[in-house]
Amino acid sequence: MHTETVSERIHNGEREAFNELFYTHWQSLVSYSGLIIGDNTDAQDVVQTVFLNLWTDRSRLRPDTNIDAWLMRSVYNRSLNRLRSNMVRHRYNSWYSAQINRELSVCYDPDRNDVIARLFGEESRQAVDEAISSLPEKCREVFILRYCESLSAKETADRLGLSVSTVNNQVFKALGLLREKLGYLKAALLFMSIYFFD
Amino acid sequence: MNDDLLISYLAGECSQEQEKQILEWIREDEANRRHLAELSALWHAVRRPEEGEAMSSLLSGFAGVDSRINLQEARKGSLRKWLSCAAGIAAVLVGGILLAGHFLGKGQAAPSDSYVWFNPDSSAMQITLPDKSQVWLGSNTSLSYCSGESGRTASLKGEAFFDVAKDPSKAFIVKTSDLRIKVYGTRFNVRSIPSETYSEVSLVEGSVSLADNSERNIIFLTPGQQAKYVAEEDYLQVSEVPADNILLVRYGVESLKDMTLQEIVSALSLSFGRELRISSCADVNERYTVNYPKDASLEDVIWTVEVLSGSRIEIVNQDNK
Numbered sequence: 001m002h003t004e005t006v007s008e009r010i011h012n013g014e015r016e017a018f019n020e021l022f023y024t025h026w027q028s029l030v031s032y033s034g035l036i037i038g039d040n041t042d043a044q045d046v047v048q049t050v051f052l053n054l055w056t057d058r059s060r061l062r063p064d065t066n067i068d069a070w071l072m073r074s075v076y077n078r079s080l081n082r083l084r085s086n087m088v089r090h091r092y093n094s095w096y097s098a099q100i101n102r103e104l105s106v107c108y109d110p111d112r113n114d115v116i117a118r119l120f121g122e123e124s125r126q127a128v129d130e131a132i133s134s135l136p137e138k139c140r141e142v143f144i145l146r147y148c149e150s151l152s153a154k155e156t157a158d159r160l161g162l163s164v165s166t167v168n169n170q171v172f173k174a175l176g177l178l179r180e181k182l183g184y185l186k187a188a189l190l191f192m193s194i195y196f197f198d
Numbered sequence: 199m200n201d202d203l204l205i206s207y208l209a210g211e212c213s214q215e216q217e218k219q220i221l222e223w224i225r226e227d228e229a230n231r232r233h234l235a236e237l238s239a240l241w242h243a244v245r246r247p248e249e250g251e252a253m254s255s256l257l258s259g260f261a262g263v264d265s266r267i268n269l270q271e272a273r274k275g276s277l278r279k280w281l282s283c284a285a286g287i288a289a290v291l292v293g294g295i296l297l298a299g300h301f302l303g304k305g306q307a308a309p310s311d312s313y314v315w316f317n318p319d320s321s322a323m324q325i326t327l328p329d330k331s332q333v334w335l336g337s338n339t340s341l342s343y344c345s346g347e348s349g350r351t352a353s354l355k356g357e358a359f360f361d362v363a364k365d366p367s368k369a370f371i372v373k374t375s376d377l378r379i380k381v382y383g384t385r386f387n388v389r390s391i392p393s394e395t396y397s398e399v400s401l402v403e404g405s406v407s408l409a410d411n412s413e414r415n416i417i418f419l420t421p422g423q424q425a426k427y428v429a430e431e432d433y434l435q436v437s438e439v440p441a442d443n444i445l446l447v448r449y450g451v452e453s454l455k456d457m458t459l460q461e462i463v464s465a466l467s468l469s470f471g472r473e474l475r476i477s478s479c480a481d482v483n484e485r486y487t488v489n490y491p492k493d494a495s496l497e498d499v500i501w502t503v504e505v506l507s508g509s510r511i512e513i514v515n516q517d518n519k
Contacts (some may be wrong), residue, residue, distance in 0.1 A: 015267075019260070019264075022259075026255075026259055026260070030255070031242045031245070040461050055267055056270065095490070100234075104231065107231060107235035109352065109518045146205070147240075171201075171205065178240065
């Protein structure tokens with residue numbers, strides 16, 4: 001029976017613990033990196049490198065290291081670096097959306113913004129899914145089509161037999177409710193202690 | 199500013215004019231920036247790829263990490279074998295193997311070999327091709343690109359300016375409805391718009407050869423020449439037209455090519471009418487190429503130059519705000 005923490009197990013070279021960490025965190029970390037960089041292929045590259053370094057440097061892990069926080073911070077830093085070099089090459093983005101990404105990037109620091117930690121951290125997936133399913137029915141339908149499945153406002157309106165302005169109103173309503181629900185989580189979260197590598 | 203426009207931005211449905219508006223809006227007020235940041239974070243957090251896609255992304259992501267870890271471990275294994283040999287030889291080899299083991303390399307699966315871009319905006323769109331060539335697409339223009347044994351091929355419908363990365367081993371060919379334009383590394387503009395009767399090719403730097411659809415050679419151009427060609431009549435007209443400012447006039451892009459940091463700073467000083475000072479510079483002799491939209495702010499352009507060159511540049515004599 002494992003009484004050791006994930007951190008300890010990885011420190012001891014347990015590939016299984018490492019692999020499991022990878023499986024559970026991959027999607028949300030790729031989403032997080034994609035948020036900062038604006039590109040999902042690069043995001044995958046970033047997250048791979050972060051995990052690789054975690055394994056390579058595992059001897060520096062302590063039993064009480066907060067792996068979640070370490071992963072997010074590492075992804076944040078690496079994504080910022082990637083963003084800067086992407087910026088200069090103007091790869092897929094227009095000049096303006098590249099500047100917008102740059103302006104927004106400071107708001108995604110996981111240590112300064114606990115909304116980020118909640119949206120992309122370990123508990124996030126379930127919390128977000130629950131928050132969405134608890135929306136009022138019509139509101140939820142509109143939100144899922146428009147936001148999650150990326151239909152245009154017009155397509156959403158056509159699909160559900162609504163007007164475009166109704167669609168927009170329902171989306172605003174959903175966003176307001178989601179912010180409230182995910183904010184509530186804040187009260188329930190235990191204090192996360194963050195340990196830095198030397 | 200309304201949330202609907204912001205959501206359109208997140209969905210990638212905005213024109214460049216609208217993006218510019220949004221950029222100005224987030225700079226007006228910290229609260230605006232945080233608002234968009236929150237919307238964007240929520241957007242990325244709720245969007246899940248389809249089941250199959252999610253699984254394949256996870257598997258290929260994991261495969262990449264897994265194989266590299268195994269490679270590292272295997273190299274460490276052979277390291278131990280070497281250490282058991284004579285100390286002198288082992289010392290030299292240890293250095294080499296350690297270096298090899300720590301070289302992580304980049305990327306996993308090879309990127310796909312063909313690409314397509316379309317610019318629906320009225321303003322120009324800049325793209326970088328996989329071979330590092332820079333292309334600016336004019337309004338309503340589409341470009342596809344693929345690279346293979348026989349060379350690099352781009353198919354163009356509309357107007358685009360090309361700054362082709364030099365590669366003597368792989369010719370770069372631009373195909374339009376009427377022409378085949380072959381280059382090796384050079385800067386030129388191609389205009390082939392369905393509603394216009396003629397195609398136009400303008401050469402800034404380097405050399406190009408034009409051929410028609412049946413690969414029959416029409417002409418070689420030298421810098422400063424512009425060719426107008428009407429396929430149906432097999433009519434060709436070549437004139438001396440200096441094309442140096444085509445990027446600025448037709449695409450609204452200022453281009454500072456192959457300049458040292460000092461030259462760049464002097465040019466920016468002149469363009470923006472502000473005094474600039476280089477407070478730290480990584481390499482005085484290194485040359486850089488900087489392209490920016492002509493209505494960009496000086497602060498944004500300076501930031502780009504700083505990132506590119508690893509230097510710090512100050513704007514002197516600021517007005518009091």
